[in-house]
Amino acid sequence: MEVEGKTDELKDLEADFANLVLLAAAGSSEDLRLLLAKLVRKYRARRPDFAERINQALKSTQTRASGPSVLRRGPTAPEASPLPMDADSRLSLIRVFDDLAGLEAPLLTQGLLKQIQSIVRERRERDKLSAHGIRPTRSAILVGPPGVGKTLSARWIAAQIGKPLWILDLTTVMSSLLGKTGNNLRAVFDHARANEAVLLLDEIDAIAKRRSDESDVGELKRLVTAILQEVDAWPDTGLLLAATNHPELVDPALWRRFDVILTFEQSDPSTIEAAVRRFLGPDAPAYEPFLHLMASSMHGHSLSDVERAIASMRRDAVLNGVAPADLAVSLAAQHIDRLDKPAKLDLALQLARANGMSHNKIMALTGVSRDTIRKYAGPSPIKGRGRKKEG
Ligand SMILES: Nc1ncnc2c1ncn2[C@@H]1O[C@H](COP(=O)(O)OP(=O)(O)O)[C@@H](O)[C@H]1O
Ligand SMILES: [Mg+2]
Structure with missing residues (x-):
């Protein structure tokens, strides 16, 4: 029964300890002090020494209130007291x-x-x-x-x-x-x-x-x-x-x-282009020839969408070895209805130079005439022959 009793007390201590850890992890020294005060009262009769040690700890957190505390993020931490919390959920409100x-x-x-x-x-x-x-x-x-x-x-x-x-x-x-x-x-x-x-x-x-x-x-x-x-x-x-x-x-x-x-307005084309460049980070130079095409594809999107699209392209490039031109082209193809005229021409020429698609198909996709494509990109090398891949 001695063992039984100890187990119960241990459980109790464990619960108190877990609560302390929670509050300490949340950086909430105010709530922590409240709990410590409760523990002092709780243990005072049964374990006076233990209660006194807690009491000392409690006092030291009080005197530290104007200086850096172990519960805060170090001397540069901006908040001078713990962040307000919701009393029920114990979640920080901010x-x-x-x-x-x-x-x-x-x-x-x-x-x-x-x-x-x-x-x-x-x-x-x-x-x-x-x-x-x-x-x-x-x-x-x-x-x-x-x-x-x-x-x-x-x-x-x-x-x-x-x-x-x-x-x-x-x-x-x-x-x-x-x-x-x-x-x-x-x-x-x-x-x-x-x-x-x-x-x-x-x-x-x-x-x-x-x-x-x-x-x-x-x-x-x-x-x-x-x-x-x-x-x-x-x-x-x-x-x-x-x-x-x-x-x-x-x-x-x-x-x-x-x-x-x-x-705040939806971004204009030049801001989107600057954003594409920024979100590409160190990869930007590799995408330089496609920046206008990519930016044009994202026309009307928020910069948050742009960021997400670029991040996904960069992952694709690294994990699947997809070339910048192919990534730019597939982004553009997904947003074909958003492209302005120069961007459509850009896309048409990229596709023509990649030699993967007949000029007929490129025209159907982009609306750029075969004559125009031929004028800028030269004759189709795959006219009438087997295609490398279907568009
Ligand atoms: N004007 C902007 N300049 C740079 N990045 C932006 C801009 N707008 C959005 N972003 C990117 O999208 C993310 C989400 O934007 P956010 O500020 O949360 O938008 P909002 O509060 O207007 O909904 C930002 O963290 C940033 O990476
Ligand atoms: Mg917001």
């Missing part, structure tokens, strides 16, 4: 991006880039502005279709200001914000304010989308009100960003509170 200097500028239209750069500049020269009694831009809302670089631009802005970006993604945290009368939301804002962070309320239309769900209406109203108050109370020292793909769903009262509106 994602942190700490890009600092290691992020390339997003590929945007000149006008938008200028707007963004002036927000950054106002932050950097805040003292100069405040000497004249002028406040910097405190908040901005980023609007545009998915995958055009809203989140990326928020990261870049934060990096330029030398602050980490904290993202509260409203699509993923709605359930933990609802039913808690805005407590979780306040925790996030309090925390971001205290750390002078750049806070991004991502997919902010998620608040509106839920409106259809009748049972949530009262709670949602409280949540919107809470956000309005937080935006109003946002200090000059921090930068508050919000992003949405659905501006029409954003509460007008909320919309009005943002100082600046940053409008």
Whole structure:
């Protein structure tokens, strides 16, 4: 029975230990302290020495609160206290991006880039502005279709200001914000304010989308009100960003509170070409003759789609030894309806030079006449003869 008793106590200890590990791994020293305090009370009667050791540990985490703690990411860690967590799920409510200097500028239209750069500049020269009694831009809302670089631009802005970006993604945290009368939301804002962070309320239309769900209406109203108050109370020292793909769903009262509106458009052809080049990375020189064709194939796509397509081509090249010309041609063939005229000619000539397809077939695919193909690429070497491969 002595053995039995020990087993139970061991199980108990194991459970406590597992909880500690979870909280430590999550970097949540506040929650960790709460648990330690509970353990001190729990073990005080049965194991006074053990309880005292925990108590000492608890005290030391308290005194370290103003300096670096073992639970944080080292002395350069930006957050001065643990990130807010959802009390039930134990999941962190925010994602942190700490890009600092290691992020390339997003590929945007000149006008938008200028707007963004002036927000950054106002932050950097805040003292100069405040000497004249002028406040910097405190908040901005980023609007545009998915995958055009809203989140990326928020990261870049934060990096330029030398602050980490904290993202509260409203699509993923709605359930933990609802039913808690805005407590979780306040925790996030309090925390971001205290750390002078750049806070991004991502997919902010998620608040509106839920409106259809009748049972949530009262709670949602409280949540919107809470956000309005937080935006109003946002200090000059921090930068508050919000992003949405659905501006029409954003509460007008909320919309009005943002100082600046940053409008992201679908990328133009030259931006797409620059993106193709960027995403090809060190492989770019090998694809140089096909850049226009590839970019043209991706016309009307978001840069996020472009990135995915290029990544898949590069994998194909490495794993299956597919040549750049063939990859470019097959990308173009998949998006034939998007190609502009020069790109169609490009594609036709690439196909003709590859000698894999009759001029008739190339004409059917690209709409470029056989005469034109012959004029630029010379006579078809496979006319009337066996074909190497079917188009
Ligand atoms: N303007 C851009 N410049 C460079 N890369 C981009 C751009 N837009 C999208 N991307 C690429 O696509 C990814 C997803 O973009 P993201 O910023 O999440 O889009 P959004 O937030 O607008 O939906 C980025 O991480 C980046 O790799
Ligand atoms: Mg986004």
